[in-house]
Amino acid sequence: MEAKLFRALYNDDDILMKAVKKLREEKVHIEEVYTPFPVHGLDKAMGLAETRISIAAFMYGCVGLITAVVMMNYIMIQDWPQDIGGKPSFSYLQNMPAFVPIMFELTVFFAAHLMVITFYLRSRMWPFKEAENPDKRTTDDHFLVEVHAGSDEEKLKELLLDTGAVEVQVPKTA
Structure with a gap:
């Protein structure tokens, strides 16, 4: 059984940074973060490896x-x-x-x-590739964090809302 994917929307980059750090402290695996502009320090906060x-x-x-x-x-x-x-x-x-x-x-x-x-x-970006953006608002003024739910989905949803998320979505899995 595939774990559910949670998408938390944030409306400020400072709140996003604090949320990512909090989620990492709680050992929540962050799948991807979508931002309308580059956020300085986000790669380190997510624990991403240095690029070569x-x-x-x-x-x-x-x-x-x-x-x-x-x-x-x-x-x-x-x-x-x-x-x-x-x-x-x-x-x-x-x-x-x-x-x-x-x-x-x-x-x-x-x-x-x-x-x-x-x-x-x-980056798997080639001509005529369809955009993989999960929410159009992330190209304007919102930040989106994708996380996989563990065993306790309600606790994760509560944690995401506590970190300052303005909206938490649980998209339907195919």
């Missing part, structure tokens, strides 16, 4: 840097060497100061674009 997007960004930047070095070495030194402004193209190292802006730009380009793609894939 910064490690991915560094790796993507390294891929961009390597791509820039290989591309410039092949194009400007091996394939089509040119004498530009009296600077001969005998080796990559002699010309590297001229290549620094290109290396920087490709590093940033790869890191930024691949991080966005990674974010969308990890």
Whole structure:
């Protein structure tokens, strides 16, 4: 038997933060929190793990840097060497100061674009995906906390109302 899903609506982000902390103290598992804007510190209050997007960004930047070095070495030194402004193209190292802006730009380009793609894939947000928002008011001025009910549903409903919820919903499960 699947546990019921409770949805508590809050109308203030400070009340939401206190409610999340109280629910965590009471060992209630918070499934998801929907907010109309980012709430600073909510991830820590929910006990979410640190993200590894910064490690991915560094790796993507390294891929961009390597791509820039290989591309410039092949194009400007091996394939089509040119004498530009009296600077001969005998080796990559002699010309590297001229290549620094290109290396920087490709590093940033790869890191930024691949991080966005990674974010969308990890969030399962792709084009034409239906919104999974349980209540339209969370896009305007309300905050919603989804929790799974344990054995005592009445106690949980009472706890949610005590934390400052303006409304507690028990949606029908399919």
